[in-house]
Amino acid sequence: xxxxxxxxxxxxxxxxxxxxxxxxxxxxxxxxxxxxxxxxxxxxxxxxxxxxxxxxxxxxxxxxxxxxxxxxxxxxxxxxxxxxxxxxxxxxxxxxxxxxxxxxxxxxxxxxxxxxxxxxxxxxxxxxxxxxxxxxxxxxxxxxxxxxxxxxxxxxxxxxxxxxxxxxxxxxxxxxxxxxxxxxxxxxxxxxxxxxxxxx
Amino acid sequence: xxxxxxxxxxxxxxxxxxxxxxxxxxxxxxxxxxxxxxxxxxxxxxxxxxxxxxxxxxxxxxxxxxxxxxxxxxxxxxxxxxxxxxxxxxxxxxxxxxxxxxxxxxxxxxxxxxxxxxxxxxxxxxxxxxxxxxxxxxxxxxxxxxxxxxxxxxxxxxxxxxxxxxxxxxxxxxxxxxxxxxxxxxxxxxxxxxxxxxxx
DNA sequence: CGTATCCTCAAACGATCGTTTGATTCCTGC
DNA sequence: GCAGGAATCAAACGATCGTTTGAGGATACG
Numbered sequence: 219x220x221x222x223x224x225x226x227x228x229x230x231x232x233x234x235x236x237x238x239x240x241x242x243x244x245x246x247x248x249x250x251x252x253x254x255x256x257x258x259x260x261x262x263x264x265x266x267x268x269x270x271x272x273x274x275x276x277x278x279x280x281x282x283x284x285x286x287x288x289x290x291x292x293x294x295x296x297x298x299x300x301x302x303x304x305x306x307x308x309x310x311x312x313x314x315x316x317x318x319x320x321x322x323x324x325x326x327x328x329x330x331x332x333x334x335x336x337x338x339x340x341x342x343x344x345x346x347x348x349x350x351x352x353x354x355x356x357x358x359x360x361x362x363x364x365x366x367x368x369x370x371x372x373x374x375x376x377x378x379x380x381x382x383x384x385x386x387x388x389x390x391x392x393x394x395x396x397x398x399x400x401x402x403x404x405x406x407x408x409x410x411x412x413x414x415x416x417x418x
Numbered sequence: 419x420x421x422x423x424x425x426x427x428x429x430x431x432x433x434x435x436x437x438x439x440x441x442x443x444x445x446x447x448x449x450x451x452x453x454x455x456x457x458x459x460x461x462x463x464x465x466x467x468x469x470x471x472x473x474x475x476x477x478x479x480x481x482x483x484x485x486x487x488x489x490x491x492x493x494x495x496x497x498x499x500x501x502x503x504x505x506x507x508x509x510x511x512x513x514x515x516x517x518x519x520x521x522x523x524x525x526x527x528x529x530x531x532x533x534x535x536x537x538x539x540x541x542x543x544x545x546x547x548x549x550x551x552x553x554x555x556x557x558x559x560x561x562x563x564x565x566x567x568x569x570x571x572x573x574x575x576x577x578x579x580x581x582x583x584x585x586x587x588x589x590x591x592x593x594x595x596x597x598x599x600x601x602x603x604x605x606x607x608x609x610x611x612x613x614x615x616x617x618x
Numbered sequence: 619c620g621t622a623t624c625c626t627c628a629a630a631c632g633a634t635c636g637t638t639t640g641a642t643t644c645c646t647g648c
Numbered sequence: 649g650c651a652g653g654a655a656t657c658a659a660a661c662g663a664t665c666g667t668t669t670g671a672g673g674a675t676a677c678g
Binding site: 442443444454455457458463464 | 635638
Binding site: 421452453454455456459460 | 654655656657658
């Protein structure tokens with residue numbers, strides 16, 4: 219496997235487990251089986267490596283989210299549940315293949331960090347996704363004020379981030395097949411979020 | 419102000435802003451206006467200081483939560499909204515006085531950290547609070563399976579942690595008085611969480 | 619074969635980390 | 649007023665951090 223890929227994989231795992239400051243380049247390069255200087259050679263700095271870890275997954279994740287949203291946005295028979303599925307299912311698919319589930323924990327950390335540089339990077343590169351989804355929610359919930367809508371979307375985001383970063387019930391029991399678990403998880407998340415969004 | 423209090427206050431602020439590993443004892447003691455060695459003299463180590471930061475706020479917060487829950491637990495006319503209020507309002511009161519709002523951000527970080535030592539400390543000392551609230555939810559939602567209930571409580575926890583750590587809408591607009599803002603926030607959170615818990 | 623380019627490597631850089639030390643100051647009880 | 653523990657202080661400890669360096673290996677093209 220190419221050196222860059224091995225570094226990115228090890229970085230994802232160690233950032234999820236110990237945080238961005240808690241994971242050192244020495245642990246990281248040792249886990250990847252590469253030389254210490256390889257990070258600065260291939261990525262320039264640790265901060266740029268962190269950005270690459272996000273870029274690699276978020277390009278794919280948000281690409282799928284936007285594709286799913288485009289299919290239903292503006293259609294007359296689209297439901298809240300459809301929009302939530304377009305947002306949630308790609309994230310669960312990411313969790314399913316390879317070490318993608320670790321990335322959701324990295325993403326949860328990025329929310330917890332109030333680091334301005336990182337937040338600006340995420341907002342600049344992927345803020346349009348949340349805006350598009352919010353616009354579609356606004357279309358389907360026309361009776362809500364803008365403030366009320368933002369509140370509810372914010373709370374849904376928190377619930378999903380928490381759940382998908384793997385703190386609670388999302389762990390699959392060993393006797394449930396992977397795909398069935400993913401369906402059940404999606405059903406739980408969508409039902410809960412839809413109720414919250416539609417609350418009177 | 420006593421040295422210990424000044425350290426705890428500065429620690430709360432810097433841990434919220436830069437994380438546990440990101441905030442150094444040198445920044446911390448400089449912000450508190452005390453000598454570098456004071457932390458190890460009064461608390462023994464940085465890890466014990468972290469625990470004290472939690473203990474100081476959580477003893478008060480969970481005391482109020484349990485007191486509010488005791489008043490309504492088991493009563494025939496108690497509603498889901500009552501139980502949620504017993505959980506949420508003390509946290510918002512904490513956010514209101516002094517630098518308590520910073521503590522909710524520290525708490526959100528503790529959730530994001532998968533540090534086993536810290537998680538065990540929180541579970542050992544304050545796990546009974548979540549269990550009591552969950553038991554009361556179970557009484558009011560008897561039609562839910564145990565698994566379904568855990569799912570929903572977990573999602574509610576995520577939404578509230580996210581909201582109260584101050585990422586989104588919770589910031590008070592300057593033209594809204596503090597107490598009114600707190601009431602509005604509580605109403606938003608309770609309505610959303612109640613809908614999610616009661617979803618069909 | 620020669621050489622240019624990409625990559626890897628061990629070693630070192632200065633900075634900063636949490637912690638410890640030992641001297642000094644502060645304050646209390648006798 | 650003075651002894652003695654409590655508290656504060658500057659300074660240093662060894663360890664680890666992200667980054668840089670310069671030499672050497674690997675590979676492809678003339």
